[in-house]
Amino acid sequence: MEPDRASRLLGVALDILVVTATVGVAYMKVNAHSYYRGDVRSGQSAAYIANFYRSRGYSLRGGILGVHVNGTLINSTGFVLDSARATIYFSAGGDVFLVYSSDQKVRDPLPQEVDPLKLALKVDRNVDRLLVSLDPLWTDGLDDLISRVGEVAGAVSSGGVGYELFVSFKLHGGGLSEAIRGNEVPIYWLQSEVNEECSGLFLFVGSTVAPFYLVVENMNWKDLTKLDSILRAWLPADAREMLAYDIRVKVVFDRPPSPGEKSAIYGAVSSVEGVRYAKFMVEFKG
Amino acid sequence: MSLTWRAIRILIKLEMAVGRFLAEILASVAPTAHAREVHEGLGISRIPGTLRRVFSFVNKLADRLVEASASSLVLRPLAVASGRYGAASPVLAVPLAYALYLALALVSPLPIVDPALWVAGIALWTLAVAAYSLGARAAISRVPGRAVIRLRGEGLLHFSLPLLIAGGVGLLVNYLRLGAIPLLYPELRRHDAFWMISYDAYLLGLSALVAWLSSAAGQKGSIRREDALIACAGLMGISLALTFPSGFRLDMVVALGTLIVAMWLGGLIKVRQVLAYLAAPGLLMFTFQKVILMARAGLTGDAYYVLVSRAGFTLYSLTLILKTYSPWGMTYGILLFINPLLTMLGIPRPLVGALTGEAVVGLPVAYTTSMVGPIWIDFGVVGVAVVPLVLGAIAGGVLKLARSGDSAAKVLYPILLSASLVWIESGPVHPYLYSFFAPALALLVSGALRRGGDGNLSDKG
Secondary structure, eight states: OOHHHHHHHHHHHHHHHHHHHHHHHHHHHHHEEEEEOOOOOOOHHOOOHHHHHTTTTTEEEEEEEETTSSSEEEEEEEEEEEEEEEEEEEEEETEEEEOOOOOOOOOOOOOOEEEEEEEEEOOOOOOEEEEEEEEEEEEEHHHHHHHHHHHHHHHHTOOOEEEEEEEEEEEEEEHHHHHHTTTSSHHHHHHHHHHHHSSSSEEEEEOOSSSEEEEEEEEEEHHHHHHHHHHHHOGGGGGOOOEEEHHHHHHEEESOOOHHHHHHHHHHHHTTTEEEEEEEEEEOOO | OOHHHHHHHHHHHHHHHHHHHHHHHHHHHGGSSSSHHHHHHHHHHHHHHHHHHHHHHHHHHHHHHHHHHHHHHTHHHHHHHHHHHHHHHHHHHHHHHHHHHHHHHHSSSSOOOOHHHHHHHHHHHHHHHHHHHHHHHHHHHSSOOOOOOOTTTTTTHHHHHHHHHHHHHHHHHHHHHHHOOOTGGGGOOOOOOHHHHHHHHHHHHHHOOOOOHHHHTTTTTTTOHHHHHHHHHHOOOOOOOHHHGSSHHHHHHHHHHHHHHHHHHHOOOHHHHHHHHHHHHHHHHHEEEEEEEEHHHTOOOOHHHHHHHHHHHHHHHHHHHHHSOOTTTSSTTTIIIIHHHHHHTTTOOOOOHHHHHHTTTTSOOOOOOOHHHHHHHHHHHHHHHHHHHHHHHHHHHHHHHHTOOOOHHHHHHHHHHHHHHHHHHHOOOOOHHHHHHHHHHHHHHHHHHHTTTTEEEOOOO
8 A cells, every 4th residue: 555645754754763863863962072071960979970980990081160169260170089979089280179068967177179060070091190109298388298299200300290289198207296286287277278378288187097198189299398398387397297197199191102112110219219009090090 | 200300390289279278368368359250350341332333443443553564575584484473472572673773773862882793793693682582483383282281171260360369468578578669669679589589479479360260261161252352451460569679670571561461372362463552552561661660769760761770781781791802702601590509608709790880880880781791701702693593483382382271381472472572681690480481491391302292290179
């Protein structure tokens, strides 16, 4: 039986639908570079997505448009430095921002927080990073630590690949604890001051095991001098001798180093005194 | 006749005797359970007029679109193939489901790590699905359409009831054993031997019951078609209640798939109606089961992301499998088909999950790697063509037997097709599903051997 006119027209409509769907899929594939885009009502979603892909060895670059806790507008491009369950450490323009859920019930005092209006994440490359673990060291102020991290940076530079370097560590000392306990240091004000001036996260932690200690997470190493000067301004002289421990240096390269460059960097970094281990890793791995 | 076959027949007859007893109890204790009074029992004397008109409109629209597809340049080959083999035949259903899944994988924002491997992955996946479809097509045209086992009267009902009840109770007991709903406590999700036996029994019972309902609905003086559909809707609700809380999407998809394909096979429903009525809710349940599971695990992800990322990640994982493992195979059947035996004997054996996980994320955690992944590890590139070809041929042959009125084939085919649809994503890695292919193969071989003989095994009851 010959199809009637309506059936033929519907047939043409179906053809158009199928072709449109096929073109749509192809278009979406070509443009499928964003892992997350949109207004981040829940930064937790973005953090989850970042975790998901980073755990599978991807690196994420992207853009952030948001309002800093101090009221200024942030509009920067950069990369995801780290991510946790509900938080993304986003490095942009030499600073490290924390993007996290705006609807979390409990909000930690994270002063570098940015409440993003828009966040776009996309994969950039299957990148290699270098993680360097350093032995604990006694440091007067941060002098010794800065010097040690500087040596690591010099060793990394010898590989000839551009990089950014981020440091995480903890600081503890009897004098420091006493000074905080004795209210000689306006610790919460200091915390706010450091987080405003420096990248990454600076936290004061009270605990029964180590009565008071300071935590620095993902701070650009160029800000260490600034941190040192702030601490020197506010810590009494007998509180400046501290044990820096759990020191991790994270190196993010501009491009994946070649095997030869990796070998050179590894050799140079391993020869720095106090380096516990150095390893190339892909995001979470290692 | 071999001793094994005699033993199986005796067991089935015993099981059906129990079923007959159960049917009598149900008919006497609860008159509403009698087929004629199902609608009264449910308090539905007739479907409300408005709903009936909506159904009528949707049905007409679906019919119109199918008619129009014959005039469509792109869809005409599908319409022709659908007319020849049936839309829910393995020849068409598996390739179409694959096309949809591949589209989702392509839409997914996952990056292409290695373009050559990505193309190879898609090509091999397509090859596997094409081999499955070709195998089914060859079997449909070559297997003689002559029933081997024919249960008359209420034979299928008697066969189904003990299995359905025992399986359903087993699935419920499994939740009691766990002490919680796995969907809400994701760390409790598991498929152990008790669960597998219960699930298989439930699938067999479900498929047999729908086959009986379908055949009874077509007989004069028996169940009305409308009542049969209402009963199937009830079974759908029960199946959903039993499988949705398990936290595994596979459990739900295979159970509902078996039910729907059995309805299609029995002529109770057309594929166009399945798409019109069930596609959207099915997709929602498929997605939101995972969303709930993720939320309970402390993660948040939007539904679109959940829907496409799994497909995209399956393709991504496949590229890593191709990169990691030799194209000539590694375990030659041990990984996929000897594993359950080794498990029962307590012999150390390779695990699919460990091998795929090591390649994909460097951890021994199971990841779906498409129909190709596990077969590639086990048999290499040759297996990628041969294993789906054999699976497709078995499914196609069983469909042909089912259409000839073979009772066993009617029960088995819906399960085989549902398993095959799931395997587009995961490959044949589920012993409790691919074990159904063994009796299916035995049925086909038996049919072939009896071709010259006098015929059918029949149950006069």
